[in-house]
Amino acid sequence: xxxxxxxxxxxxxxxxxxxxxxxxxxxxxxxxxxxxxxxxxxxxxxxxxxxxxxxxxxxxxxxxxxxxxxxxxxxxxxxxxxxxxxxxxxxxxxxxxxxxxxxxxxxxxxxxxx
Amino acid sequence: xxxxxxxxxxxxxxxxxxxxxxxxxxxxxxxxxxxxxxxxxxxxxxxxxxxxxxxxxxxxxxxxxxxxxxxxxxxxxxxxxxxxxxxxxxxxxxxxxxxxxxxxxxxxxxx
Numbered sequence: 001x002x003x004x005x006x007x008x009x010x011x012x013x014x015x016x017x018x019x020x021x022x023x024x025x026x027x028x029x030x031x032x033x034x035x036x037x038x039x040x041x042x043x044x045x046x047x048x049x050x051x052x053x054x055x056x057x058x059x060x061x062x063x064x065x066x067x068x069x070x071x072x073x074x075x076x077x078x079x080x081x082x083x084x085x086x087x088x089x090x091x092x093x094x095x096x097x098x099x100x101x102x103x104x105x106x107x108x109x110x111x112x113x114x
Numbered sequence: 115x116x117x118x119x120x121x122x123x124x125x126x127x128x129x130x131x132x133x134x135x136x137x138x139x140x141x142x143x144x145x146x147x148x149x150x151x152x153x154x155x156x157x158x159x160x161x162x163x164x165x166x167x168x169x170x171x172x173x174x175x176x177x178x179x180x181x182x183x184x185x186x187x188x189x190x191x192x193x194x195x196x197x198x199x200x201x202x203x204x205x206x207x208x209x210x211x212x213x214x215x216x217x218x219x220x221x222x223x224x225x
Contacts, residue, residue, distance in 0.1 A: 004156070034214075038207065041216035043157070092155055100145040101162070101211040104202075105156030 004106035005026045006091050012112045021109050024113040032074040033103065034058075034066060036087040043090065049074055051113030059069045081113045117141065118203040125223045127207075133190040135219040137203030138183075145177055147204045147213055148188050159203060195225040217225035 004025045013019055023032065034046040045058030047066040055066060063085060067075045078085055088110050092103040118139040127133055137146070141146065145164050149157040161172045163179045170177050176189040190197055200220045204213035 022174065035215075040217060043215040044215075045212070088154070092157075099211065100147070100162050101206060101213055102147065102159050102162060103149075103157070103213065105158070107156050108154065110154070 004091060004104055006089075006106040006109050008012045009107065010028055010045060010110045013020075014114050015082055017081050019081050019111065021076045021089055021091075021111070023074045023106055024103065025072050025091075025093045025104075025106075027093055027095075027104060029072075029093040029104070030071065030096045031101070032068065033094075034064075034074070034076045035090045036060070036085075037090060037108075038087050045087075046076065047114065067105070068110040078111075078113075081111075083113045086111060096100055117143075117144070117207070117214040120201070120203055120216045121217040123217070124220045124222075126151050126224065127193060129193060129195055129223055129225050131193055133193050133197070133221055133222075133223070134203055135221070136207075137186045137188070137216055139186075139203075139205045141207050142181070142184075142208045143205045143220060145213075146149065146177075146186050148173060148175075148177060148186075149202045149204060149215070151200045151202065152216070153185045153199070160201075184204050190221075193221075193223045195223050197221060197223050 033048045035043040049068045091106040095099045121136045134155045148160045151157045202218045204215045206213045209212040
């Protein structure tokens, strides 16, 4: 299912480098999210956006920034990557609120910071 | 911090057996969802149960919700090797409806 795509799928980088992870969706959803997944910790919310002009911090936003370029595009940046940001990153989307927020996930980006 | 916690952390069964995993949460919820994740892939939504519902079915899946005990269970009947995956519960509360995910149960079904 290619409704939510993420690029790159894998990335190895060095400490201090700036990294951008990109997410695109064709589902027409207003809401987009960035999560990170670490072994044994489940998914934790980094940032979320309810529309192009609405950006909100999640549980673990420190060290990250985001940009909502269009309804369909939501990018996550690591301004200066550090090793403990090594994780699996997921983008997700959901339809407009007012009820249960069923999320649709991208395939993930595996990021390794050396 | 996680709102929901799955139990057990890992479950290993034979094909054909039933698999039961549980989710406990801390505060009153609007909805509870179960998601599945195949190794290294994105999560896929399985089923949603609202706080005023007690049981829902979808194919081989049965979900129950006990709001008095703040817990839910996911039953997969007649499991198959293809059910091998991690299963996450996600709860939402308050006005935003954004789900908070637990740490997951890793299910292995042996052929």
